[in-house]
Amino acid sequence: MNEGGTDLPPEEQQMWTTWVRERAVGALPPEKLLPDRQPSYVSSWIYVFGVAALASLVVVIASGMILGLKGPSWWHITGIGRFFNGIHLWAVELFFFTMVVHLWGKFFMAAWRGGRGRTWVSGAVVFLVAIGAAFTGYLSQQNFDSQWIASEGKDGLNSVGIGSFFNVADFGQMYTFHVILLPLAVSALIVWHILLVRRSGVVPPYAARAVAAAKAGGEGPPP
Amino acid sequence: MELLIPVFGAVFDLSHEAHYVHWHFFQMSVPNVIVIVLMIAVFIVAILVPFPKRERTP
Secondary structure, three states, X not given: OOOOOOOOOHHHHOOXXXXXXXXXXXXXXXXXXXXOOOOHHHOOHHHHHHHHHHHHHHHHHHHHHHHHHHOHHHHHHOHHHHHHHHHHHHHHHHHHHHHHHHHHHHHHOOOOOOOOHHHHHHHHHHHHHHHHHHHHHHHOOOOHHHHHHHHHHHHHHHHOOOOOOOXXXXXXXXXXXXXXXXXXXXXXXXXXXXXXXXXXOOOOOHHHHHHHHHHHOOOOOOO | OOOHHHHHHHHOOOOOOOOEEEEXXXXXXXXXXXXXXXXXXXXXXXXXXXXXXXXXXX
């Protein structure tokens, strides 16, 4: 029997929408999904960099949508096109910069503690998938740089046996990966990452955990 | 702003191949080295600089 669903008629308890709703609300009740207060140790610059990475991604996607609508001749030739091309590039630079600082911080905080393994892994996988998104972006530039990267990259990918279905010299395939598949993967992983943060909470620092354990054991905080 | 563009262009002239740092097996362009050093510096600052506290209202 689903939790909280006992007062529903039997036919409604068997509906998949009921099952999904109860699982979702059970895992992430509204006060947990959108909390109005956080523990004091969340006041750290490391989380500012996580949010900055998220804000950069919004700019990356918005500028990428404009570039995709206007096309290569626009982003190479016109002044406004080159401006948006620059916005897209520098937003990506900022995205990786802030994401790496956040990643380093969480590594040294051992953010996988307390059953938060999936939160850590989802963040690390976002970093890896984003590298693929950036790589296909360089291949989608439609200039000599992208041709050079493709001619160098194909040898590396052929040597590991994936060149037949991931052809870096195929603009259409790389462009599809860059504007649809990988942005969707990065966005979905980030949504999952944030929901996991909301569900498990931010990892407490080592010292705070020791104090909490001491209090739970009926003893005073350690000196 | 129009007048400043040539000045910036003279200082930050990017219209040439990047210089490379090459030491044994290690080879990396100077712009990449600068970005990585900046990331490390910003990370250290983020750890050391205290986060501003908001005063609690009763």
